[in-house]
Amino acid sequence: xxxxxxxxxxxxxxxxxxxxxxxxxxxxxxxxxxxxxxxxxxxxxxxxxxxxxxxxxxxxxxxxxxxxxxxxxxxxxxxxxxxxxxxxxxxxxxxxxxxxxxxxxxxxxxxxxx
Amino acid sequence: xxxxxxxxxxxxxxxxxxxxxxxxxxxxxxxxxxxxxxxxxxxxxxxxxxxxxxxxxxxxxxxxxxxxxxxxxxxxxxxxxxxxxxxxxxxxxxxxxxxxxxxxxxxxxxx
Numbered sequence: 001x002x003x004x005x006x007x008x009x010x011x012x013x014x015x016x017x018x019x020x021x022x023x024x025x026x027x028x029x030x031x032x033x034x035x036x037x038x039x040x041x042x043x044x045x046x047x048x049x050x051x052x053x054x055x056x057x058x059x060x061x062x063x064x065x066x067x068x069x070x071x072x073x074x075x076x077x078x079x080x081x082x083x084x085x086x087x088x089x090x091x092x093x094x095x096x097x098x099x100x101x102x103x104x105x106x107x108x109x110x111x112x113x114x
Numbered sequence: 115x116x117x118x119x120x121x122x123x124x125x126x127x128x129x130x131x132x133x134x135x136x137x138x139x140x141x142x143x144x145x146x147x148x149x150x151x152x153x154x155x156x157x158x159x160x161x162x163x164x165x166x167x168x169x170x171x172x173x174x175x176x177x178x179x180x181x182x183x184x185x186x187x188x189x190x191x192x193x194x195x196x197x198x199x200x201x202x203x204x205x206x207x208x209x210x211x212x213x214x215x216x217x218x219x220x221x222x223x224x225x
């Protein structure tokens with residue numbers, strides 16, 4: 001049963017610390033998305049990649065957030081330094097890169113920055 | 115703008131039908147989606163409809179699309195307690211892979 005995996009599932013950290021979230025897309029999927037979900041803003045697209053190349057990161061605060069795909073099986077989202085307003089659930093999703101194809105979501109990383 | 119709007123809450127009795135509504139803004143959206151999110155979980159695709167269709171039925175789910183009014187609805191027949199979740203509609207902006215999500219509707223099913 002292929003699925004997107006994310007680690008860690010939960011993260012509590014102090015303001016100013018670096019946070020790294022990891023995502024393993026479904027094998028064979030070439031498009032990876034990072035979303036953030038908060039009560040106030042709902043679901044926001046932060047960035048997405050196709051064939052490991054970043055296509056759009058306009059939703060991501062550039063000064064502290066960075067997203068990379070070191071290889072086809074790993075996507076990372078890093079926050080440095082973290083702030084309390086970054087507290088949210090971060091979802092990774094993967095797809096086959098075709099418009100009509102569904103995006104498969106991971107279970108999310110719940111981040112709390114104190 | 116890119117606002118996709120939904121009502122926040124819906125409460126129905128088990129066995130009744132549920133109708134969740136969504137208003138989207140991009141008339142050139144090619145695909146429109148319904149996702150379900152259970153507590154503590156990621157989003158699960160329920161169904162999607164292509165913009166040249168008016169209706170799509172999939173077992174207990176019926177999707178209606180009114181392109182003129184940019185209105186999308188999801189009807190769940192014979193609603194069960196397991197259907198309790200947050201339901202998101204989403205649209206794909208033309209020429210992109212970007213999914214724009216609605217605000218989500220929390221469906222509560224009571225016995």
